[in-house]
Amino acid sequence: SASSLTISCLRSSKMSEVESAFRKFAVYGDTSASGNDMTGKNFSKMCKECGVMDGKAVTSTDVDIVFNKVKTKGARTITFAEFQQAMKELCSKRFKGKSPEEALQAMYGLIEGKEPSSVGATKAMKAGGVERLTDTSKYTGSHKERFDESGKGKGLAGRQDLTDNSGYVGAYKGAGTYDQTH
Numbered sequence: 001s002a003s004s005l006t007i008s009c010l011r012s013s014k015m016s017e018v019e020s021a022f023r024k025f026a027v028y029g030d031t032s033a034s035g036n037d038m039t040g041k042n043f044s045k046m047c048k049e050c051g052v053m054d055g056k057a058v059t060s061t062d063v064d065i066v067f068n069k070v071k072t073k074g075a076r077t078i079t080f081a082e083f084q085q086a087m088k089e090l091c092s093k094r095f096k097g098k099s100p101e102e103a104l105q106a107m108y109g110l111i112e113g114k115e116p117s118s119v120g121a122t123k124a125m126k127a128g129g130v131e132r133l134t135d136t137s138k139y140t141g142s143h144k145e146r147f148d149e150s151g152k153g154k155g156l157a158g159r160q161d162l163t164d165n166s167g168y169v170g171a172y173k174g175a176g177t178y179d180q181t182h
Contacts, residue, residue, distance in 0.1 A: 017112030022080050028116040037077035040067045050110045058094045
C-alpha cells in the first residue's frame, strides 16, 4: 500500500499548489477578499492566464457558464470546492481524449504555482481603446506637430505658438529698432 500512500501525498501537495494559485487569483484586485472564494471576473482571469481557456476548446463563454453552474444560487463567488468542480467540468473540454482523471491532473498542472500576472509590474496600459488614443500617427491638425516620427513628444518645441518675450506687441513691425533711433 506504499504506492497508494505516495499517490495521496502527491495529490495533496499538488492540491496545495493549486489552492495557493486559487487564493492568489481570488484576492487579485480586491484587498478585502479573504482568498476563500473567487469572483467570476477573477475566475475568468485565472482560466485565461493559466491557459485553461485556449479560445478553441474552452472559450470565455464556457468559463462563464461553468462558473454560474457550480456557484451557489444567489452567490457571486465560488469556493475552492466549487472551483474544483468547475475544473472537472472544464478539463474534459480542454483535454479531449484523456481520461477524466488525466484531464484533471493536466488541468491542475496548468494552474499549480501560478499567480496573477501584473503583480508588482505596472505596464503601460494597452487594454481597451487606449492604443488608438496614444497612436500619434493618427493625430490631425496642430496636434501632429507635437510628435516626431517615432511618436515621441517634442515638448514645448512642438507647439508653434511659443511666447515671444521681447517685450514688443506681437504684430509690431518695428521690433528691435528702438536703440537705432534714440
